[in-house]
Amino acid sequence: MKNKEPLILAVVVIFSLITYYLVEPYAHHVMHKHVESEHFAYADLPALAANGDATRGQDLVMGAGACTGCHSIEAAGMPAAMEAQDAAASYGVNPPDLSNVGVIFDERFLADLIKNPAHALKVEHKFTEESGKMHPMSAFAGGGGDIDQEVADMVAYLKSIALKAEDVTPKIAYENACGRCHAMSYENWTQIGEKPSFKEKKDALAYDIKVLQYEDSLKAYMGKLPPDLSMYIRSRGEHFVSTFIENPQAQLEGTAMPRVGVTAEMAEKVIEHMKDSGDTKRAERESVGMNVMIYIIIFAIFALLWKKQVWRDLH
Amino acid sequence: MAHFTKATSIKDWLNQRLAIDTVERVMMSEYWIPKNINFLWAMGMVLVITFALLLVSGIFLLMYYQPNVDTAFYSVNYTIMRDVDFGWLWRHVHGVAASVVFLIIYIHMFTGIYYGSYKKGREMIWVSGMLLFVAFSAEAFSGYMLPWGQMSYWAGMVITNLFSGGSLHADGLVEWIRGDYVPAQAFLTRFFMLHVLLIPLAILGLIGLHFGALRIPHVNNQDGEEIDFDKEAKKYLAGDKAGSKVMRFANDFMSKDMMVVGIYLVFFFYLVFWNYGFAMDAVNFDPADGLKTPAHIYPEWYFLWSYEILRPFSVDIGLVAFAFAQVIFVLLPWLDRSPNTVPANRRGLFAIWFWVMLVNLIVLTAMGKLPPEGMFSQIGFVSAILFIVQWLMLPFITMFEKKV
């Protein structure tokens, strides 16, 4: 009698694979809009008009640009004037510290942000003329000279004080780019900073109250509370998160989340940090996986040999 | 009173009290298995092993899981996935095994259908098998509630809603099942109880029944051959191992079982470490939120075909069709009127019936996941009708089958 097992195996495998294909890749393809990555090129924004001069930029940032009216720059010895929850009460969200924005954000994005924040952030739909609302970050109207040159100077200054890209840890990237809106409780992060461990319960509660105050302002500004991102790397997946940061509107039309403007390298770091929170054991999974595999393959080989030996007498 | 003598060995001591030799003979060495069976007959053992994996990994998870709506999600996604050493491993093993067990169950069921292994004294094997299917379904559903993610909550909402019976508006029954108006603490605690105690107990009992039901009729074979087990067993015991048509369960068939289990485990652990996404739905990594309905609510893949039988119809008809789909497989031994216990390919029209049924279930599965729009809902509708018509036709097709 001819051995039918290979044929049977082929039938079982083919039917299983077809089912898998239909309920997984194919169904996902139908259910979720596919957004191609633009590689964080910000091609809709103009390139920087001129070579910037950091020294002139410094004067502008501190002076005519008025950046320091709202933002702190710790790297330049300018601490925050207000506590985060108070800043959020005035602006809706705490304007981020500018020490490292030169390395976190793309330069085209920064230039456009300074001139027209709602445009760069892609939230113009929230700040239309009819709505009468103004973006809380005021647009820079020029310091008397060529505005493009001035913007380039400020960008050059921000770059000059920032950390080097390789010194930016995933955590720093996350805190700068996302941390003012998104808590990450599994990494102990709240929108007003990393939650310290308090000895006294009343201090811990006082901290929580500040966070709640902050979140109230943020909710009023955004229309909803931005979600805690602890597990988002698993609930959304890397591709979604990456294309979503690049252009939230492409994935969720009308969303209140701004285009954040990070460079491709920083986006990777942000995602790395999300993995550190939601997929902590990925390296261990690889190594344990290899070991288990080796063990099981050896087991399978022994099982095969045993079967051969037992069945020798049966034919 | 029985007569006990001084034991000559531990084995003898046990033998006098537990008759372990007899048990060994009845269950293992003289439990005769036909030789002409293929690897599909190892699926039962693969199921036993998968069930063991579920049980062991579940016990580990149980040590840290907290059945509380405020802490359940955290206990799973933080404590088990991050804090506890190898907690992630147990969770992935448990999640993947829960999904793969259904793949194997379906293969096992369709093997039974193809070879006619539910007939001529094997009806109880089939019925106990279907009861196992029901118990596993309940086990999988209740387990899916436990992480208290978005899909837990919303699938729990949708499925328990079915019990309102459409226009019967039996909302009282739904509330009774939930213990509340919506899925909340009472709901989670009772599904926790079902998942870790009552249903596993039922499964263990049913596995015992399933095995018991196998012992007298013996397993079927791939050629539809009637085997005289006593005669063939004598031949084997007389030393003509090669000439006999049967073999011992242990170690003869067991060695093949283990070979298949070995290959299966390679596949299984590949999924656990590198391709677990299909078994652990991404949406369930968002915590449950009763105010935010997910864009697409769908059950796990193994429930999709019956879900799709519910969906294309109006509520009441859908529920009737759904109820029909749930019970109809149990009745197979009686709906099949043919006396032939041979592989489907030798049974004329039944062969067509078999392959159409299989393909149609896959189509239903796919449509159950896809959004019910346009072409998908039409295909789903036709497939659901076809499913019902096929079962209604079965007695007539098989009644006129020629005896082979």
Ligand code: HEM
């Ligand atoms: C998930 C729990 C189950 C376990 C652990 C299990 C286990 C087994 C085992 C060990 C065997 C003997 C070896 C073999 O023929 O594969 C068997 C046979 C069988 N099972 Fe299951 N089974 C399960 C579920 C089911 C289901 C859902 C059905 C379908 C209704 C089913 C129907 C059968 C039939 C018809 C046979 C006899 C096969 C033959 O005689 O050729 N079983 N089962």
